[in-house]
Amino acid sequence: MVNPLSPEVLADPVTLTRALVDIESVSLDEQRIADCVEQVLAEVPWLSTQRFGNTVMARTDLGRTQRVVLAGHLDTVPLADNFPSRVDGNLIYGCGTSDMKSGLAHALHLAVTVDAPRYDVTYLFYEAEEIDSRFNGLRLVAQAHPQWLAADFAVLHEPTYGVVEAGCQGTLRAMVTTAGRRAHSARSWRGVNAIHAAGEVLRRLGDYRPRDVTIDGCHYREGLNAVRINGGVAGNVIPDECAVEVNFRFAPDRDDQQAQAHVHEVFAGFDVEIVDCAGGALPGLDSAPAREFLAAVGEPPVAKLGWTDVARFAALGIPALNFGPGDPNLAHARDEHVEVDKIRQGAEMLRRWLVPA
Missing domain, CATH: 3.30.70.360 (Alpha-Beta Plaits)
Structure with missing residues (x-):
């Protein structure tokens, strides 16, 4: 299989978003996208990579005093005549553009381009978020490999339109x-x-x-x-x-x-x-990585009105928040799309947070 996630694609989060969207990954059909992501991460010298089902984990072990998690789900809802992706001016259309392959592009782009982050980082790309929770890859990892989730802080790349949505209902x-x-x-x-x-x-x-x-x-x-x-x-x-x-x-x-x-x-x-x-998740904004993340974003957080997997981190005592370039109001829509500018701005914010000044 030729992996569409080439080095040239991985270098640009916008191009990478399109490439991820163009790998069909409706819930319970994530093997191909997981294969592609695993292959990419396994070749990065500063990462160690493991897989559980169609959930892929990669992590740095640089001896930093704190560890953060960047997490996102690989699956999408069923297609609705919105595959493959297409571009119209500043917009990329396609299934999963907002929820949440543009967010996945952020995490994957950073994983392969940031070799010396200020924290040790665990990158989690997990399966089956959009369906019954018994299939949820993050839940299954928490049961089978809880050490994969151990961290001081987590960012879940749910669509938030570029603002920080803290905790969840x-x-x-x-x-x-x-x-x-x-x-x-x-x-x-x-x-x-x-x-x-x-x-x-x-x-x-x-x-x-x-x-x-x-x-x-x-x-x-x-x-x-x-x-x-x-x-x-x-x-x-x-x-x-x-x-x-x-x-x-x-x-x-x-x-x-x-x-x-x-x-x-x-x-x-x-x-x-x-x-x-x-249960929901409290905002959890007191940790040092959270404060530094908010400083990098430069905007005050708002409440997450809805339930997300940040609650799974909160249940483990790990403060977590939601941050992604997509508009949550477009998630699952037939005309789902994401703004190119939001992808670039979000990638720059995340890099400011992860890369020491």
């Missing part, structure tokens, strides 16, 4: 169920309509006032919303069960247990089943 899904008694709709008074009973659940959601929370200068907005309703038996039957699925996005000052307790409190009197919960 937690997310919880719950099923709030109402019960009734089934009957023929022609004799509805003999039954109890569970869908009607769900009106109280919706009323509580409508009356709910979410918190705004400021942590380390970052403003996190919570939200509790119905995202799906299931109920009904047939067109002539009074339903005896209705389930309202709710999603709670919570600030990282709540842990999982506190978030679950809050949802149970809001829906007191109803049957509440927590079906999924992933």
Whole structure:
């Protein structure tokens, strides 16, 4: 196989972005891109490289007093008539341009061009972020090779449009169920309509006032919303069960247990089943590498409104933040694209941070 990631391509993060986009890597089909990345990193004399599944890790061991991680996922969502890449002026279009192959290009470009960073660096290129978490390469590495993640600070190259998005929200899904008694709709008074009973659940959601929370200068907005309703038996039957699925996005000052307790409190009197919960991550801006990173970027951080894999680092006690050139509002879109200028600016910022003055 001819590797499209040639030295000339690797030298330019913009050209490298296009080359990475043009390697199809929909979730669970990352072998080719992982092969290409592994081959490149294995040839770099200042890096030691290992692989686990389709996750590739490369690291320096220069004896620095601190270690940082640069991490990004190799996979994309399914193609949507947006492959291969194309260029239109200052824009590169294609699947994964924003989320997150332009960010991957930053990490890979730095890995092969910065031979003496101020910190020891671990570069992680992992699989299956866009699908069910049981496939997530970062989660699997944390279980099988936790030493790969050991660090004082981490940067996750999620799209942030060139600003620092610190920490992340937690997310919880719950099923709030109402019960009734089934009957023929022609004799509805003999039954109890569970869908009607769900009106109280919706009323509580409508009356709910979410918190705004400021942590380390970052403003996190919570939200509790119905995202799906299931109920009904047939067109002539009074339903005896209705389930309202709710999603709670919570600030990282709540842990999982506190978030679950809050949802149970809001829906007191109803049957509440927590079906999924992933805690958030505090901003973690106190470490020296984080402060130096913010100085290199030159802009104040903002809160990450959403859940990202920085939470996996936070669970290991590693402060982490999100930084990438793509616009998160374009992630997964048919017209997904990234600005060339943002790629270049982000690469320069990261180099200022990693390379001693």
